[in-house]
Amino acid sequence: MSSISTSPGEAFSSTTQRAAARAGSWWRASTAGTGTRPPLGRLGHVDVAVVGGGIVGATLALLLARDGARVALVEAGRLGAGTTGGTTAKVSAPQGLVHGRLARDVGEDRAGAFAAANAAALAWMRELVTTEDLDCEWRGRDALTYTAHEDRIDDLRAEAEVCARLGLPASMVDEVPGPTAAVAALRLADQAEMHPRRYVLGLADRAEAAGCIIAEGTRVCGIDAGDPCVLHCDGTTLRANRVVLATLYPLLDRSLHIARVSVQRSYIVGVRTPDPVGAMLYGIDDPMRSLRSTPLPDGHELVLVGGEGHATGRETDTEERYEALAATARDWYPGAPLLHRWSxxxxxxxxxxxxxxxxxGGDGRIFAVTGLRKWGMTLGTAAAHHLADRFAGRPAPHAAAFDHPRVPPVRAIAHAARENAGNGIRLATGRLHPGASSDELEPGQGAVHGPPHRRVAAYRDDDGTLHSHAATCTHLGCEVRFNEAERSWDCPCHASRFDARDGRVLTGPATRRLRPARD
Ligand SMILES: Cc1cc2nc3c(=O)[nH]c(=O)nc-3n(C[C@H](O)[C@H](O)[C@H](O)COP(=O)(O)OP(=O)(O)OC[C@H]3O[C@@H](n4cnc5c(N)ncnc54)[C@H](O)[C@@H]3O)c2cc1C
Ligand code: FES
Structure with a gap:
């Protein structure tokens, strides 16, 4: 681990920012090379193929294998290295004001099931970690949703009342640990924080011990629904009686999830300090900030400051997002070195x-888990339990949490319209983003240029080499945009992301890399 110092109040230099960017996610960096599995070989036929090895897929694989099913867990990259490797990993009932919104919009029954599902997931995780000695730096913590403004305390009070009615251990406090200017907080007692990738690797080890086959580096590119379903994976096939898409965003979209969900990208910076934060904080003020810390091997703590969310692919100047978070971290922890940053x-x-x-269109054999709304540690665990119970024919105790109202709430319709506004235009015209020509690009820059239907996504790397691809997303044909901070091509329609150098898929639902640019 490298340490880059700054003096109090001094802005982080671009060299420091780039070093933190290279270090990337602490969860991935601290487990690099651990628990690698080979790609899928000849497998034949399984009861359930679970596609995607994040917290959802790994939990489900373990539950199904322990239920006696023949299970294959198929991961395109590395286990726990997707969003689960980029989370803040607070293991708590969702923070913010969500329970009040749910009670109002979908009713107290569903809101209650949502609260109970999260609470049961937390209890199951705690029990697993404790009884099976799963090494994931699990620490009990309170979750505090705070405000720095007197006139917002009533919002927290109202949320606390709903939470308490729904059975959560909620109360109001006016003493808030940590560096924020909080004047009050809603406290959810006895929640937890952990190292999410160590946790997923621990789940995977236990799933394997129960007979699950795990393959990494194997992208599922297509699925034929049937009896059995046939999964086409990077040159090999797998047959399965049931398939679960635990791919964050379903790679098949026959349920119109596209119209019913939106995807947000958020940012985290990590600074090194001597002391832990002492609680998991989440602000309801603007700009929203999320805060927790995690132990470093040298006895210090890495404080994670998160926020700055925006719809994926709709912003190009993403470097500014990191700078805004780094400014908060610098104010809160003057002089603390910036070690990691990721999104x-x-x-x-x-x-x-x-x-x-x-x-x-999945013949009742293909299932998808999605919509975990940035709270997938507990919600993803709950979703895995929900499906495992269904498959085993057990009653699913929190089914109402997954039961969407037939008539969506007015707010939901407005939200979907807002989030997906313009997707049709982006598909139809594919040329909303004016760009510079390749010759004008400096190292580290990218732009889309060229005439309609021959648009080129051009990126110049730090060595000055130009990488050119067709600017058309291989999912459903929208035009990609350059993400400056991550050096990727991001799709504004359904959030697929592609590497700017070689065009390979970084994040689905796309399954094929960007095509080379036509001359
Ligand atoms: C910045 C940020 C902070 C967050 N903080 C918290 C928090 O504090 N607490 C909390 O509870 N939640 C938090 N969340 C949410 C939480 O991290 C996610 O909900 C959760 O990790 C999602 O898990 P997953 O298994 O669904 O997805 P992922 O972890 O993304 O796993 C999906 C996997 O599927 C694989 N895959 C995709 N396509 C294919 C394919 N075609 N073939 C094979 N494999 C494929 C991917 O490679 C990936 O590994 C946060 C999210 C963000 C973005
Ligand atoms: S068109 Fe769907 S992700 Fe790009």
Whole structure:
């Protein structure tokens, strides 16, 4: 681990920012090279193929294998290295004001099931970690949703009342640990924080011990629904009686999830300090900030400051997002070195309830989990339990949390319209983003240029080499945009992302790399 110092109040230099960017996610960096599995070999036929090895896929694989099913867990990259490797990993009932919104929009029954599903997931995780000695730096913590403004305390009070009615351990406090200017907070007692990738690797080890086959580096590119379903994976095939898409965003979209969900990218910076934060904080003020810390091997703590969310692919100047977060970190911890920074994305449904259901056109055999609304540690665990119970024919105790109202709440309709506004135009015209020509690009820059239907996504790397691809997203044909901070091509329609150098898929739902540019 390298340490880059700054003096109090001094802005982080671009060299410091780039070093933190190279270090990337602490969760991935601190587990690099751990628990690698080979790609899928000849497998034949399984009861359930779980596609995607994040917290949802790994939890489900373990539950199903322990239920006695023949299970294959197929991951395109590395286990726990997707959004689960980019999270803040607070293991708590969702923070913010969500329970009040749910109670109002979808009713107290569904809101209560949502609260109970999260609470049960937290209890199950704690029990697993404790009884099976799963090494994931698990620490008990309170979750505090705070405000720095007197006139917002009533919002917290109202949320606390709803939470208490729904059975959560909620109370109001006016003493808030940490560096924020909080004047009050809603406290959810006895929640937890952890190292999410160590946790997923621990789940995977236990799933394997129960008979699950795990393959990394194997992207599922297509699925034929049937009896059995046939999964086409990077040159090999797998047959399965049931398939679960635990891919964050379903790679098949026959249920119109596209219209019902939106994808947000958010940012995290990590600074090194001597002391832990002492609680998991989440602000309801603008700009929203999320805060927790995690132990470093040298006895210090890495404080994670998160926020700055925006719809994926709709912003190009993403470097500014990191700078805004770094400015907060610098104010709160003057002189603390910036060691890591990263971003990740998650899916939110219009009514804020998660999806764990069969997809249309999947013959009742293909299921998808999505819409974990940036709270997938507990919600993703709950979704995995929900499906495992269904498959085993057990009653699913929190089914109402996954039961979307037939008539979506008015707010949800407005949200979906807002989030997906323009997708049709982006598909139809594919040339909303004026760009510089390749010759004008400096190292580190990218732009889309060229005439309609021959648009080129051009990126010049730090060595001065130009990398050119067709600017058309291989999912459904929208035009990609350059993400300056991550050096990727991001799609504004359904949030697929591609590497700016070689065009390979970084994040689905796309399954094929960007095509080379035509001369
Ligand atoms: C910045 C940020 C902070 C967050 N903080 C918190 C928090 O504090 N607490 C909390 O509870 N939640 C938090 N969340 C949300 C949480 O991290 C996510 O909800 C959760 O990690 C999603 O898990 P997943 O298994 O659904 O997805 P992922 O972890 O993304 O796993 C999906 C996997 O599927 C694989 N995949 C995709 N396509 C294919 C394919 N075609 N073939 C094979 N594999 C494929 C991917 O490679 C990936 O590994 C946060 C999210 C963000 C973005
Ligand atoms: S068109 Fe769907 S992700 Fe690009």
């Amino acid at each position: 990740a994305q998650d899916v939110t449904s219009a009514d804020e309830l998660p999806y764990a259901e069969p997809i249309l």
